[in-house]
Amino acid sequence: MPGARPERVLVIACGMIAREVLAVKEQLGLGHLDLTCLPAEYHFYPDRIAPAMDEAIEQARSEGYRHIFVGYADCGTGGLLDRICEKHGVERMAGPHCFAFYQGLEAYAKVGDLDMMSFYMTDFLCRQFEAFFIKPLGLDRHPELVADYFGNYEKLIYLAQTDDPALDKVAENAARMLGLAYERRSTGYGDLVPGLAQATSSVADGRTGQDEP
Incomplete structure (x- = not known):
């Protein structure tokens, strides 16, 4: 009607x-x-x-x-x-x-194989990095475990839904802490x-x- x-x-x-x-x-x-x-x-x-x-x-x-x-x-x-x-x-x-649909499925299809050794982060994972990764994995108490958990990754790719300098800094610091190369992709939603x-x-x-x- x-x-x-x-x-x-x-x-x-x-x-x-x-x-x-x-x-x-x-x-x-x-x-x-x-x-x-x-x-x-x-x-x-x-x-x-x-x-x-x-x-x-x-x-x-x-x-x-x-x-x-x-x-x-x-x-x-x-x-x-x-x-x-x-x-x-x-x-x-x-x-x-979600890492695929944030980038768009067509775009992801083009980079998926190249990203096989990459660790993805999103706005949410930047906001919750301590709660979702550092504490559950015990990296705050045993930083030496970084190599065991992330040793097979080569790059950290931040899929940014928004432009937030504070989240950018979290992602950059995470890459540095994990010993990974860093890339930022502005995906929006x-x-x-x-x-x-x-x-x-x-x-x-x-x-x-x-x-x-």
Whole structure:
């Protein structure tokens, strides 16, 4: 109906991209987008993502959401997340992981092989470097373990969603501490922008998160 308000769309995302999803929501004026997140620490435990997503979608359905979008790429689930998406008739972000969709899948396809020995960081990982890497790996107590954990990497690549000198400094210092060459790529939000735009615009024709054929 012309002038009707769009139904709510729930994005169930990785906690590592929560800030970015909200930024894109504001950028695109997606007032009908709601967000809930699974724990960011599942980045290190990909086996937990699919079952947690299954439960989260079931919960969202019970709360009345008909339109759901999964704010994850495959993220190390080995196709298990796709099975959950198929089970519930929902879609997810395309690609193998957020490092790919931030760069854009076409751009990532061109550099993926060259980056095989690179350690990626994002805005989130810069903000949480101490909490996600230094303390859990014990590097604050045993800096000599750097070689064991990062010895096979050659470069640290900071995929920057924003221009923040403080985050740049964190990434540069991390590369120095880990003994890696440093590269900064300004990616912005990459494919997250068209991904969320498509997920929310398709509500109008009933293609996203619908159980009905």
